[in-house]
Amino acid sequence: MISHDGQDMTGGAKILVVDDEMAIRRLLRGSLSRTGMDVVEAANAREALAALNIDKPDLVLLDLGLPDRDGMELIGPIKAGKAALLVVSARDATGEKVAALDLGADDYVTKPFDTEEVLARVRVALRNRLLAENAAPLVRLGAVEIDLAARIVRREGAEVHLSPKEYGFLAELVRYPGRVVSHAAILRAVWGPGQEQAVEYLRVAARGLRRKLEDVPVEQSMIRNEPGIGYRLIV
């Protein structure tokens, strides 16, 4: 697990739920407030923008299908306010999810969703928000220890030799633990601009990482593949 235990940090966090469906808002409000979070609701983009300014939420749960505006247009204002952003979409299109992630969304959940999963994602996003302000140089994931300062990866104490690209890939995921990072974002960060389409590099690097770092690679206990979207570091 991550060295910072963020369980306490989620308590008292202010969450803005933007969804035009009253039932969904009620559902999320119920689940979130039971864990001690403070929930603000918005039924459309106009209300959401107002709530962003007045309530200064720590995290926004945003439905992309809003009655007055495309939810995509809200991503900018939300990220400007330093709030974490979790996209909730009924649309199954991978392109839209990837676009939302590339615009700065921290993660996404597809409707129909499991409330427990939403809660888990919310916790990860809130934790990452704090981590981003206070990046830890040493990250521990079970038996694997990643020293971002020294660029060294150890497994059960022994140094594991990674290729530069494998290390870059892992470091990029570690930077956003628990959160899906799109293919294009990893490729851009590690392979450089212009390589955003070369998904096969990622496949090969992910194979190498799993072989070197996971006990049973097929279980994806550390690096999870999100089909068509990206990779997620399991925390």
Place this chain on the structure above:
Amino acid sequence: MREHDGPVNTIRPDPDALLRTIGRQDGVRGRLKLFLGAAPGVGKTYEMLMQAARRRDAGEDVVIGVIETHGRAETEQRAAGFEIIPRRAIDHRGQSLHEMDLDAIIARCPALVLIDELAHTNAPGCRHDKRWQDVEEVLNAGIDVYSTLNVQHLESLNDVVASFARLRVRETLPDRVLDHAEIEVVDIPPGELIERLKAGKVYVPQEASRALAHFFSHSNLTALRELALRRAAQAVDAQMLDYLRAHALEGTWAAGERLLVAVGADAGAQEVVRAGKRLADSLSAPWTAVHIETGPASPNSALPNSGSREELAAALHLASQLGAQVATVPAAGLAEGLAHMAADLRATILVLGQGARRGLFRRDALSAQLAALGLGAALHIVPRAAPRRRTAPPRDAPFDPAAWLLPPGLLISGALIACVTLAGVMFAALGSVTNIALLYLLPVMLAATRYGLWTGIVTGLLSSLAYNFFFIPPVHTFTIADPQNLITVVVLLAVAVVVSHMAGRLRDTAMLSRASAVRSSALAGFARQLTGIGAAGDLGRVLCEEGAGLLGCYTVLLMPQDGALAQIAASPPDTALQALDRVVAQWAFDNRRPAGRGSDTLSAAEWLFLPVEAGGKALAVLGVAHPDAAQPVRADLLPMLTSFLDQAGLALDRIRLEAERGQMRRLEERDALRAALLSSVSHDLRTPLTAVIGLLGNVTPADPEQERVLALARAEGERLQRFVANLLDMVRIETGAVEWRPEPVDLAEAVSSAVHDLRYLLGARPLLIGIAPDLPLVRLDPRLLHHCLINLIENAAHYSPAETPIRIEARPDADGLDLAVIDAGPGLPPGAEARVFETFTRLEGSDRKGGTGLGLAIVKGFAEAMGLQARAANRTDGSGACFTLHMPGALLWKESDQP
């Protein structure tokens, strides 16, 4: 031509081979100088002897090989000073013939030999059939040759000369003999030659004297002379070209010849066209046949003299069939029109029929008029083939008494004459008789200007008769006592003729410009009409009506519809085509060429079909037919119709593009609508389900019974959710809305993600995943593959006992690789292997499992969308079912694919 008997043939060299050696032996080969004349008697031999004498006097060894003096004293005198190689006597069927002794010449080996009459045919038994072949041999021996030739002996011009001179020359020689010869044209004006002929200075064999007498006509000689000059110039041009090409020089090639053939509306028009074609061919020149329309012609009215119209149409059609550009040009006068066309087309030769146009003051003055207009082209006059009299002149309307007795023009003239006579009688009573004649000019001029030549002349005649009868003494008789009064009568008639002629020309010009304006405005109007049209049917209607109006005929427009030509419009609208005509239309459409009556293809049809094209593609065919099926349509107006068709083609193309754009837009709109509907349905179904399931989870049960009910409600909600998801996927497949974006996929990763998503369903069930770590990546859509895998694994879990393992294996095979999901259940019923992928198919007794019957259908739909094959089979050992996704080798990611 060549003889094929006799022992000498074997040693006869092939002239072609000889010619081929020219290049190799350039330094050795003698030079040929040809004295080319237009006709016998121009003085070729004389000139040759003169020049040869000059070389002899310069000390060269010059001999005469053969010379035909035809007994001319001057020539014989000239030849006297040369050494003459004696002719060889050849015995032919008991006759002794004297021919040039080729071997003696070569043996003598002079510097220059004179060999007269290059076109001469040798007597049988000589080495060569033709004298020019002898000359080739002499030249190859390195001896220079002077020879003479009349232009009609050239093979390419033989037909031409024969066609106008009616004298076919049997002794011909190939044009290529000229290619390497120096040519000197021996030229005297035709008049002088005729003088010489009359003076007996031209040799004329007795038996041919009649034919030759015709041959030596002024016009023939003019044409021959021109041919000779042109041919010589052409040879010089060709030699210069060869020289320039050989020396890789660019530039000053002589511009090619361009022929303009004037086609009249008379019986000889076709002969003129043929002559033009021959000339064009022999000069390798492009040619245009033009009809200058000077007569009154309204495009929409039938012409009075349809006989000459047919001649014209036939001639123009012949010209277009013979490869000419065809045009009908309105102009005020024949000469003006021709001069204008010749200048426009930069024609170098203008071909005219002799007397193609007969006008009262224009007979044989056309060339003078053309010269006055500064015609830049040479004139080539085609003589009339036969002096057959036309029964009626084509243009000047035939004199038809029945139609002539009654016309209002004459009645009015008669009335006027009566009035003038009355007035004259009154004047006469006052004493002045002489000026009364002037009064009669009034009706004459009026009749001539208003009603044309014949009415004018008749009025003139009547006026002079009236004047004679009433005023010239002796009065009240037609006798003319004083010859001075005869002048008055003649003047009246002359005035009638002159005025009516001038007025007629004026009227013609006016009508012509009106006709021209009518056509221009018709074309402009048509173009304007087209711009407003948005449907092919409307365009077809307009085209049919305009075409029918233009040609005065029936029209029909056919366009392809569902792979066959269908009638779009017709004028009159109830026009129907016969089966044969449809075949012709199809041919015209397929080949983008006119077909049917009057064309050179399938001309048995009643209709003529013209393709409507745009951008090199046939879009429609327009059929035209004369209301009287026996008549062809007016060929002279077809160029006009063609411009209509060009316009229509452009408009049709525009309409087609607009229709395609509209179709595209509709498709896009439909796609967008479908996508919106799917997305909205999926949203509307999923959102409440999410809320129901989620809210049920938020309820805290008060007792175990409530907890059980809640869990059941939640499970049913989740089942409904899966069903909705599957249903939406199925709708996507069935409506073809499956979108997929392939990317390299690692099968191990994909299987692992699917298994992760199903972790709650699978629980503790053992999974055996056999995927090699170095398996190639596969180009697939990861989301669709994910759905396939989830459905396959779910299916395996449903149809096998909970404790049995599910195996997932990837196995490379000969063609790609197989991804198999294998369960340890009862397997598939026999024969169900293919059926199992059908929509709503469930295996017997499986209801309790609660499947939707859509899972495998979705697998199949998604797999096929990605280019995979979904297969179902029982395991060979009979211990369960095996579902396979077969991935063809083409989808496998190779190292070389890497960017």
